Structure formats: structure tokens, C-alpha cells
Amino acid sequence: MAEGKFVSLIMAGGSGTRFWPMSRKDLPKQYLNLVGNTSLIQQTAQRLEALSSPEDIYICSGESQKSLLQKQLPQIKNLILEPAAKNTAPCIMLSVATFLAKGYSRETVMGVFPADHYIRNQAAFGEILNAAATTARKTKGLVTLGIKPTSPHTGYGYIEATAQAASGFSPAKRFVEKPTLEKAKEFLGSGNFYWNGGIFAWTLGAIEEALLKFCKEDFEAIQKASPSDLPRVYQSVKSLPIDKAVMEKASNVFIVPAEMGWSDVGSWSAIHELEAPTDKENVGDNTHCHFLEASGNLVKAPAKKKVAIIGVSNIIVVDTGDSLLIVDKSHDQMVRKIAEHWDK
Amino acid sequence: MAEGKFVSLIMAGGSGTRFWPMSRKDLPKQYLNLVGNTSLIQQTAQRLEALSSPEDIYICSGESQKSLLQKQLPQIKNLILEPAAKNTAPCIMLSVATFLAKGYSRETVMGVFPADHYIRNQAAFGEILNAAATTARKTKGLVTLGIKPTSPHTGYGYIEATAQAASGFSPAKRFVEKPTLEKAKEFLGSGNFYWNGGIFAWTLGAIEEALLKFCKEDFEAIQKASPSDLPRVYQSVKSLPIDKAVMEKASNVFIVPAEMGWSDVGSWSAIHELEAPTDKENVGDNTHCHFLEASGNLVKAPAKKKVAIIGVSNIIVVDTGDSLLIVDKSHDQMVRKIAEHWDK
Numbered sequence: 149m150a151e152g153k154f155v156s157l158i159m160a161g162g163s164g165t166r167f168w169p170m171s172r173k174d175l176p177k178q179y180l181n182l183v184g185n186t187s188l189i190q191q192t193a194q195r196l197e198a199l200s201s202p203e204d205i206y207i208c209s210g211e212s213q214k215s216l217l218q219k220q221l222p223q224i225k226n227l228i229l230e231p232a233a234k235n236t237a238p239c240i241m242l243s244v245a246t247f248l249a250k251g252y253s254r255e256t257v258m259g260v261f262p263a264d265h266y267i268r269n270q271a272a273f274g275e276i277l278n279a280a281a282t283t284a285r286k287t288k289g290l291v292t293l294g295i296k297p298t299s300p301h302t303g304y305g306y307i308e309a310t311a312q313a314a315s316g317f318s319p320a321k322r323f324v325e326k327p328t329l330e331k332a333k334e335f336l337g338s339g340n341f342y343w344n345g346g347i348f349a350w351t352l353g354a355i356e357e358a359l360l361k362f363c364k365e366d367f368e369a370i371q372k373a374s375p376s377d378l379p380r381v382y383q384s385v386k387s388l389p390i391d392k393a394v395m396e397k398a399s400n401v402f403i404v405p406a407e408m409g410w411s412d413v414g415s416w417s418a419i420h421e422l423e424a425p426t427d428k429e430n431v432g433d434n435t436h437c438h439f440l441e442a443s444g445n446l447v448k449a450p451a452k453k454k455v456a457i458i459g460v461s462n463i464i465v466v467d468t469g470d471s472l473l474i475v476d477k478s479h480d481q482m483v484r485k486i487a488e489h490w491d492k
Numbered sequence: 493m494a495e496g497k498f499v500s501l502i503m504a505g506g507s508g509t510r511f512w513p514m515s516r517k518d519l520p521k522q523y524l525n526l527v528g529n530t531s532l533i534q535q536t537a538q539r540l541e542a543l544s545s546p547e548d549i550y551i552c553s554g555e556s557q558k559s560l561l562q563k564q565l566p567q568i569k570n571l572i573l574e575p576a577a578k579n580t581a582p583c584i585m586l587s588v589a590t591f592l593a594k595g596y597s598r599e600t601v602m603g604v605f606p607a608d609h610y611i612r613n614q615a616a617f618g619e620i621l622n623a624a625a626t627t628a629r630k631t632k633g634l635v636t637l638g639i640k641p642t643s644p645h646t647g648y649g650y651i652e653a654t655a656q657a658a659s660g661f662s663p664a665k666r667f668v669e670k671p672t673l674e675k676a677k678e679f680l681g682s683g684n685f686y687w688n689g690g691i692f693a694w695t696l697g698a699i700e701e702a703l704l705k706f707c708k709e710d711f712e713a714i715q716k717a718s719p720s721d722l723p724r725v726y727q728s729v730k731s732l733p734i735d736k737a738v739m740e741k742a743s744n745v746f747i748v749p750a751e752m753g754w755s756d757v758g759s760w761s762a763i764h765e766l767e768a769p770t771d772k773e774n775v776g777d778n779t780h781c782h783f784l785e786a787s788g789n790l791v792k793a794p795a796k797k798k799v800a801i802i803g804v805s806n807i808i809v810v811d812t813g814d815s816l817l818i819v820d821k822s823h824d825q826m827v828r829k830i831a832e833h834w835d836k
Contacts, residue, residue: 460819
């Protein structure tokens with residue numbers, strides 16, 4: 149970061165069932181090479197390493213993912229291990245408590261990054277993050293990156309800005325979680341709404357104040373807990389996303405608009421969108437894929453497998469050797485059901 | 493056979509590309525367990541073994557299939573090995589020459605059976621074959637089983653009967669190879685047309701006479717050739733189907749109608765039709781197939797592989813471990829192209 153101290157938190161708690169058969173209970177989405185030749189969490193770390201030193205990058209995750217993390221990101225030594233998965237609010241509380249205990253000043257800006265998102269434009273990401281850090285310092289508020297909507301997506305949270313963000317940031321007016329299609333279309337048209345991408349920036353002082361205001365009991369319990377007490381304390385804290393626990397209640401939330409080729413990589417269709425320049429394009433990840441009268445398909449298969457797709461369009465094929473998924477793109481949200489059925 | 497001597501010829505010359513990735517150049521269709529737990533050629537032999545003794549069952553095939561034949565049908569010792577694949581007329585000439593040389597009388601009825609067809613009703617097959625043998629003896633003609641058409645199929649040869657076969661057989665009027673859809677519909681409506689199933693019965697005397705009449709040069713060359721001469725002789729004989737070489741020219745062809753659940757198992761779709769009681773039904777050949785909002789699909793996959801088909805209908809999925817085919821049923825004739833591309 150250009151000016152002032154910055155600490156990054158990568159949140160890697162997800163257990164992901166949407167990428168079956170590649171993702172498994174013990175191999176969540178963020179550890180998979182879904183787009184490109186490195187995993188999403190490796191790409192997330194790489195983006196941050198270009199902006200700050202590894203000593204100021206922390207990963208908050210479950211105990212069970214420790215060996216995966218050490219294997220994929222050996223350079224990052226700062227692991228904040230949660231005794232249980234409790235959504236993002238407790239993860240952030242534990243991390244803030246850790247940073248303060250380690251002696252980071254309350255002026256330090258903390259950036260929060262989901263481990264399993266994709267960002268195409270690294271340069272834009274750097275600039276936007278700088279703007280977010282500057283805004284966090286200047287306003288002492290809670291800054292969230294607002295992703296410019298490109299479709300009336302009904303699966304995302306939306307944030308309304310009070311004004312067009314000409315100055316580089318604007319106060320948030322309200323949060324709307326997963327709107328109806330009608331509402332989503334209205335939001336898309338208005339120009340004042342952003343997708344909530346779950347990327348935040350705030351000073352440690354600002355988030356400490358907010359946590360003490362909205363989640364005092366849980367935050368103080370976590371802060372006071374000794375390592376041996378933490379599992380017991382964690383059992384009693386509320387499982388909540390930071391959006392619900394803090395952001396929707398706070399009056400000092402600011403939006404920094406972010407156009408950087410963001411995707412939350414929410415399903416197999418999203419992978420196809422990221423990899424195919426046009427909708428009609430077939431994407432095969434090995435050199436033995438053969439398409440005949442077929443379009444808009446995505447194939448993931450073992451390197452030497454011969455794959456022929458004939459007369460079929462808009463499907464996702466994922467072959468992991470022991471499992472095979474064939475799903476129409478319009479049905480990719482149902483992949484969870486299969487994963488839950490088989491991968492208990 | 494109930495009365496008189498009967499000798500069976502199973503023709504196993506096909507090299508099949510329509511069942512890629514299960515069929516390969518060195519593993520043609522007839523050796524695959526496409527319907528049920530035995531191969532099509534094993535089922536063909538089994539049908540004949542129920543009607544005659546193994547000593548009177550012969551298989552005509554290429555040298556390259558010898559070890560496959562010995563493995564799948566160890567009980568059948570009578571192999572007539574062709575030096576080259578030359579379609580069915582030379583195969584029948586070589587077999588007739590072999591039978592006569594072995595001392596079968598000219599009164600013996602010879603039945604000819606493609607190795608790669610499926611017949612659901614064994615009892616009906618037995619009765620029909622008896623009727624065909626009786627007709628062959630009585631008329632001294634060339635008898636062909638006429639399959640009652642169930643659709644205006646444009647890929648089959650049709651035979652027109654001179655009259656409804658009330659007496660159990662009727663003289664053939666003409667052969668029509670692969671008609672237009674319009675013609676095929678007309679044939680289906682008339683009730684006088686049958687599919688040419690490629691199953692024949694004739695006395696050795698009758699077929700000898702016909703071969704001497706229509707293919708004298710080739711037949712005599714084959715008959716006179718010593719085993720060491722045969723490869724050279726075979727190179728010069730015309731590659732023709734018996735239908736074109738003899739049946740279409742002969743005036744003593746008789747049709748015995750056959751309703752016995754016949755299928756030439758012409759493509760992957762045919763397999764689905766044979767295995768699915770209704771069109772909408774999903775068929776998975778292993779216990780780990782899971783279908784969600786999917787219908788009319790056929791899946792062939794390794795026994796322990798987990799397969800999920802979601803939101804996709806009317807496709808064929810064949811996973812052989814090293815290869816994967818996904819084809820819409822309407823496009824299954826294109827599978828050849830893939831096979832030719834990869835399996836040279």
C-alpha cells in the first residue's frame with residue numbers, strides 16, 4: 149500500500165459444494181484450479197503480495213484446512229485458525245482481536261478478502277484497493293467495494309449509494325439481500341446500486357468500534373479467550389455474516405465502486421463465462437476434446453482423456469476420474485444437491 | 493432343427509465405428525455387452541445352440557478376430573477365416589464352398605445370421621427359423637426373414653412381398669435399399685413391405701445354383717483356391733453384399749415374416765430403446781447414476797464411478813475410463829466421425 153500500514157485478511161472458511169465433483173468436503177472451492185493454473189486462494193494471495201509483504205497477509209480458516217494452506221501457500225505463515233466455521237462475523241472478530249493483540253495500531257487499515265473470488269484486472273484491483281484504504285483512513289468509516297452490476301442477478305446482495313460516486317466513494321444508503329428479479333432489474337437500471345462483493349477496508353479502530361457497538365458480547369468474549377478457551381467460546385458466538393452483524397446496522401458505511409473483472413465464481417456456469425470469450429464458445433481443458441455440432445459447453449477432464457461432445461449445447465461436463473458431472477448450465481445450482489447426497 | 497440337416501453361419505466380419513468409445517478397431521460391436529451381460533455374438537450363438545448342435549454352427553470372420561472368438565465362444569470350433577473383409581457375398585461364397593467340401597449335402601439348409609443383431613423373443617425366433625427352413629426345403633428358393641416395420645426407417649433395405657404372407661411365406665417382388673422418408677412412410681402404410689434383416693435360409697443346392705448364376709467367376713475361384721492361394725484370390729473378388737450380388741437378381745426369393753423383437757442395434761439410441769421401457773426413462777448401467785430433472789438418457793460408465801446428470805435430456809453418455817462420449821440421441825450417427833478421427 150502506498151501510504152500507511154495495511155494488513156490483509158483472506159477469509160478461507162468456505163466448504164463449497166457447488167463445484168462437485170472437483171470440490172469435496174475436504175477440498176473446498178478456494179483450493180481448486182477453477183480458472184487458470186493456480187487455485188483461487190493462490191490467486192488471491194498473489195494479488196495481495198503484489199501490494200504488501202507476506203508478513204502482513206493473514207489467512208483465517210478452519211483447523212481442517214491447515215495442511216492444504218501450508219501446501220498451497222507455504223510463504224504465508226500467518227494462519228488464524230478457527231475452532232469452528234461460524235460465518236464471516238466471528239472470523240473477522242477473531243482476526244481483529246489477533247491484529248490488536250499483535251500490536252497493529254488502530255490506524256492500520258485492514259482489508260478483508262474472500263479467498264474464492266476471481267478478479268481479472270490486477271492493475272484495477274490495486275488502484276481500487278488504494279482508493280478504499282485512503283477512504284477508510286479519511287472517513288474512519290467501513291468501506292465496501294461496490295461491484296458495478298452487469299446483470300439483474302438475484303443471488304447477490306445489493307448496496308444502494310446515496311449519490312453517484314464521482315468523488316471516488318459515496319455513503320451507503322441501504323443493503324438489499326437477494327432481491328426479486330423485478331427489483332434487481334430496477335436496481336440495475338438506477339445506476340445507484342452495487343453488488344456487495346464482500347471485500348472490505350476499514351481501520352482497526354473503526355471496525356473495533358463497530359464490533360463493540362453491534363456485537364459487544366461476542367467480540368469481547370473472543371478477545372478475552374485464551375487459546376485453550378477459544379473452542380468453548382466459539383461454540384457460543386452467533387454464526388452471522390459480517391453484512392448482517394455490522395454493515396447493515398452501521399451508519400458510517402462507504403462504497404468505493406470497483407470495476408475490475410470481478411466474479412464470485414458462484415457456479416460452473418461462471419467458470420464458463422470467465423473462460424469463454426463468447427457464449428457460444430466451447431471450452432475444453434484438455435487437448436483431446438472434440439466438439440461436433442455443439443456450442444457453449446465447458447469440459448473439465450483428465451489430461452489424456454479423449455472427450456467427444458456431439459449435438460449437445462450449453463452443458464458443463466466435469467470428469468474427475470472417479471466421478472462425472474453432466475449438467476445443463478441453467479441447472480448448475482442443483483449441483484449442491486448431488487454433492488450433499490454423495491459427499492457427506 | 494425339427495426336420496432335416498441344418499447348418500448355421502454366423503457372419504462376424506463387421507468392424508463397427510458406431511459404438512465408439514466402446515467399440516474400437518480391434519474390438520467391434522459384436523463382441524461388446526451392449527444389451528445385457530453377454531456380447532451380441534454370444535447371444536447369437538446361444539440362440540442357435542438352442543436349436544442345433546455346436547458342430548453345425550460356423551463363424552465366418554477375419555483372421556484378426558480369431559483370438560476374440562476363441563475367448564468369447566470357446567465351444568464353437570468351426571471358424572471360417574477370411575483373408576480380408578469383403579462384405580457378405582464373398583463370406584457366403586467361402587462358407588458355401590467350405591460346407592460342400594466338408595460333405596454337407598445339397599439338401600442341407602444353411603441359415604445365415606449377422607453376429608451383431610439383437611432378438612428379444614427366442615421362442616419366436618425358433619419358430620420362425622423352423623418356418624424358414626421348411627420354406628427353403630419346400631420351395632428350393634432363397635428365403636429371407638422379413639422384419640415387420642415399426643417405423644418409416646430410412647436406413648434399412650425394404651423387401652416388397654407379392655401378397656400378404658398368409659401361408660407363412662410369400663414370394664418377394666422387389667428390394668428397395670434405403671428409401672426416402674416419403675417412400676418409407678408409404679411402405680409402412682402398405683403392409684406389404686418388410687425390413688431386410690439380413691437373416692437368410694436356403695438349401696446348399698439353391699445357394700450354389702444362385703452363386704453359379706450370378707457370381708460364377710468369383711465363386712468358382714474361391715471354391716478352387718487352396719488355403720495358400722486364398723489370400724490372393726480374395727484380393728480379386730468383388731466386395732459386395734449378398735443382397736446386391738444375389739438376392740436382388742434372383743427370381744426365387746421368398747419372405748418369411750418375422751415378429752421376434754428384432755433390432756440391428758444400429759446406434760447408441762437403439763441401445764436406449766432396447767433398455768428403456770418408455771422413451772422418457774433414464775437408464776444407467778451402474779448403481780451410482782443419479783438423475784435430477786433429466787429424462788430419456790442412457791449412461792454407460794465404469795462400475796464404481798459416480799455419475800450425476802442434471803437438467804439434461806435425451807443424451808447418451810459412454811465413459812470407458814480413457815474416453816468419454818456425450819451425444820444427443822438425434823446426432824448418434826455422427827459418432828462414426830469421431831471414431832474414424834481417433835481410432836485409425
